[in-house]
Amino acid sequence: MSDEDTGGRLSPDDAFAALSNEHRVRILRELGDAGSPLAFSELYDRLPVDDTARFNYHLGELRGHFVRKTADGYALDHPGQRVVEAIRSGAVTHDPEIERTTVDDRCPTCESPLEIQWLDGSVEVFCSVCESRWDRSHGRVGGPGEVESGYLGRLPFPPAGLRDRTPSEVLRAAHAWTNLELLAVGSGICPRCAAAVETELDACPDHDADGVCSTCRSRFAVLLYAACPNCPYQVGGAAALGLLSSPELLAFTLDHGIDPFSPESVLRLDRLLSEYDEEVLSRDPLRAVLTFSAGGDTLSLRVDETGDVVDGPTRPSS
Template structure:
């Protein structure tokens, strides 16, 4: 394996070319499964390759970047671990068959039983008794939903998360996974590549409060958006979820026994983030006040167009 500059780094083309063989992928997977470094003979015995010279050639193409060798044997280097993590997550290969299924968790609006399914890297959430909360504008083109589908949103979740979990468990795991992502985004970190993210609030000037607005295709007048400055990652949500990492909001939730990472009820968490008040103070510059109420207590957060909190009152 050759590097493209004096720093020893590979170009993306060189890195992906080095992975373009099933023997090399098998080597990475075998090293990923091993608890300790493997001797050449141990690694060779784990793969269905009869020619040692051919095996040695492919191993050599991985050394120096994806695989390292020391006195203990062969082991994955950091780039190799990341490749195996991506493979094991199923994110680049798997398309699980997870049809729309009813679960015990309840809709925060009508108390009806939720339904979920996995599609295009996410668990999608529906309530048959409600109108769509969002227009289903992301995901596969052929996955359009009828207006009465009750689409509530999507929770990003790799296929591996479905393994050994019942539907209810998968939903709760996806909820926690999404909260972790939003916490990262709220602190300016891309949850995919760790680069910086740019955030903004967008307000609908002619919002219709009854159901999904025909102008903005959302049930929320103010939405939060974030985009990575380095990779294709982007996310959109209700404005309040974009403030999840705020100490003021986190403290208010914890003071009222709502743990965002392990809520005693996902429904309580969802209700908290769907029943707050939105007040648009001005459109240019955009100033929005979000007011949360729990057990007679209130927290008001005044937010600017970038999603920064400029004032807190309670």
């Protein structure tokens, strides 16, 4: 295969056809593990192929798109790197199951021990005492799926993240990973394909603030929805999650010693982003005020239907 005949691009059918042989996938993995270009003979010695002609054929099917010939040997081209990254993350090859397990960390609402399970590409978080924040998980395959009592939400997390971590470390790492995704979403960037993400906020028209509302199926009156028009990525949740990239909220969290991307403080951030006050000012156009509290200080932000902060901070106090 060579992209010289395709103008530097391959159709999806051709690209996946090139990866349909185990020897070719092994070539990509070996080049990824090597970390530097390998000579033809070095690469050949690493594969269980019985003759050089056969090996050269498979290598040729990858050259020009997934593999590039350099002055020092063969190296992964960028598409080949992405394939190896997907393999090593376990996202396309592994589907582990971790049954509901108690962790050392405490519920941000009631201080009871938290519990986690890994299911359908996410770490799901529960409190054994609190009422649920949501009555269903939208991230499950075929979802939204019904959830057990105490469901607090899900955190997208690749299978490789489970390796060599305790359950508590998994929870904290999953929070940090998810916050990085939310930072991208809040900046209008798809964390999967980098296309422009479309976001909107919606306010429940008849919200019941006593527990999980039967109308919006959430404890939050104002909800965030984000979707990528280019790939299947979509996310939803409390409106506050879409503000993680706002300078006002970032400054507020950092001023109170909460680093959104440090596993050491992500649970404090979860408390801040889940235990806040919300006030719907109008529905058409949507305007709402979200008020966050930390260390005796408060920050109120007025947001519009796209999730953007408008008119600057509102009613800050200490």
